[in-house]
Every structure is written in structure tokens, then in C-alpha cells.
Amino acid sequence: MVWALLIGYALLVFSGGADESMYRIFTTSDVKDQVKIVIQDEKRRELALKGLKAVHDGFRELNQQVSKDVAQLEKLIKNYDSKPEDFDQLFSSVLAKRQKQTDKIWDDRKAMLQHIRSDEWRSILSGARAAEEKKNRKK
Secondary structure: OHHHHHHHHHHHHHHOOOOHHHHHHHOOHHHHHHHHHHOOOHHHHHHHHHHHHHHHHHHHHHHHHHHHHHHHHHHHHHOOOOOHHHHHHHHHHHHHHHHHHHHHHHHHHHHHHOOOOHHHHHHHHHHHHHHHHHHHHHO
16 A cells, blocks of 8 residues: 555656646647747747747756656666665655756746747747647647
């Protein structure tokens, strides 16, 4: 029972436990395309795209790290000699890394949004969501 709770908790921690739909839309080229369409001022558009790349790279790095962390968890689970302390150490390390990564993504997002007005941001996300839905309908 305790192991089931630990594994469930670990999967929640490792996966982020969040709704993936907005994340998936945000990391597609649809957002980039919408930035190019919505932001008319060339200088702000270029700065926004640079910021978007930083956020996108942060998500990519987060995904790569999650895969590595899951592999470490699987290794511990398969190892008959693993001790509770091994799991505690892994979870502690994962939480610290995850906090650092999410703080960086958040900071990059705030920096990006300095170059995007709120009405533009709503239009960008609406357009990206619509593009994603259109792609899904074609499938």
C-alpha cells in the first residue's frame, strides 16, 4: 500500500500533474505563427519570439529531465535492494530540480510577456488553440 502511494506520488511529481492540452498548444509552432500574425510592431514581435523560444526551450529541457528522472525511478523500483532512503533522496532531488526549472520557465514567460500586450496574448492563444483543433479534426 505504501509503495503504491509512493509510486503514485512519484508519477504525479514527475509528470507535473497538470492539464496537458494548454501545454501542448503552447509548445507547438502554432503559438509562434500566431505571434507573427498578431504582433504588428516588428521590434516587439522579434523580442516576443526570442522570449517564446526561451520558454519553449525550458519546456523541452523539463521534458528531457522528466524522462531521466522516470528512468531513475524505474531503476530504483526494479532494484530489490533499494531502500526507502533511496526513494527519499530521488524525490527530494527531483522536487528541487523541478522547482528550479519551473521558476526559470516562469521568469522567461514573464520576460516574453513584457513584449506582448494582454489583448495580443489572448488573440495568440485563441488562434493557436483554433489551429490545434483544426489539425485534430483533420486527423
